[in-house]
Amino acid sequence: MNVQQIAVTLPNGHAMRARWLRPDAPNPYQAAVLAIHDIFGYSDDIERIGRRLAENGYPVLIPDLYDMPGSKPLCVVKTLKAHETGHGQAFEQLEACRQWLLAQEDEPVTQVGVMGFCMGGRFAVLYSSRAPVQVVAPFYGGIPRHAEALRGICPAVGGWGRTDLIYGNHGDRLAAHLDALGVPHDIKTYDNVGHSFMNDHQTFAFKKLGGLPPLRARYDAAAAEDCWQRVLAFFKQVFSGAISRH
Numbered sequence: 001m002n003v004q005q006i007a008v009t010l011p012n013g014h015a016m017r018a019r020w021l022r023p024d025a026p027n028p029y030q031a032a033v034l035a036i037h038d039i040f041g042y043s044d045d046i047e048r049i050g051r052r053l054a055e056n057g058y059p060v061l062i063p064d065l066y067d068m069p070g071s072k073p074l075c076v077v078k079t080l081k082a083h084e085t086g087h088g089q090a091f092e093q094l095e096a097c098r099q100w101l102l103a104q105e106d107e108p109v110t111q112v113g114v115m116g117f118c119m120g121g122r123f124a125v126l127y128s129s130r131a132p133v134q135v136v137a138p139f140y141g142g143i144p145r146h147a148e149a150l151r152g153i154c155p156a157v158g159g160w161g162r163t164d165l166i167y168g169n170h171g172d173r174l175a176a177h178l179d180a181l182g183v184p185h186d187i188k189t190y191d192n193v194g195h196s197f198m199n200d201h202q203t204f205a206f207k208k209l210g211g212l213p214p215l216r217a218r219y220d221a222a223a224a225e226d227c228w229q230r231v232l233a234f235f236k237q238v239f240s241g242a243i244s245r246h
Contacts, residue, residue: 001054008100011092014069019062021050022107027057029239031111032101034094035062036120038199042066045201056232059107063097065090083119086126094127111239116141117199129153135238137231140195143170147177155184155243157234159227161193165214184243186234193220198227
């Protein structure tokens with residue numbers, strides 16, 4: 001596996017940092033994945049997730065959504081505002097990443113999937129409703145109340161934790177929206193886990209305090225592995241053409 005620090009040029013000319021992971025044996029579908037970090041930002045944990053994808057043949061691009069012109073606190077605020085409103089520079093950053101994946105010459109890429117966690121899960125859902133991507137894998141992100149907000153979304157696979165008191169029912173909401181829109185999906189809510197169960201941050205706050213209400217955020221190896229198996233199987237079906245957009 002080859003891991004590089006690269007820069008993606010945004011429409012405003014800013015060079016946003018990103019990690020570019022290239023597998024030793026690329027998948028035969030010319031498919032790459034755009035992985036979107038959680039609220040903790042551009043961490044070792046999102047690279048761990050990217051490595052799992054690359055080990056399964058997917059070139060992976062991991063952007064730092066907090067890398068914008070200006071101070072770090074202001075960039076975080078702007079990103080979180082875009083997260084809540086569904087509009088803002090974060091979506092331009094994601095689109096620049098998609099275009100970068102299709103234009104780069106290191107790996108042949110004609111299909112793009114999006115995977116996101118927590119904050120990144122909501123970005124993944126909203127972005128994939130607007131952009132010509134093939135598949136989306138959101139995890140425990142906030143889902144709009146109305147299905148119409150997701151019209152245009154691609155096939156989806158993802159997971160939520162039922163004991164998460166804020167977002168625990170949003171997986172059911174997404175599944176209902178996708179049913180109403182006629183979009184293929186594999187959305188699962190796990191009864192005995194909370195928020196961030198696929199993230200394994202090695203910080204004091206996450207490991208000692210994350211499990212407290214209301215989010216009850218804690219890594220769960222069993223639920224995470226079940227999600228990985230579902231994601232990889234679903235990605236293969238979509239990228240191979242066995243599952244179509246509608």
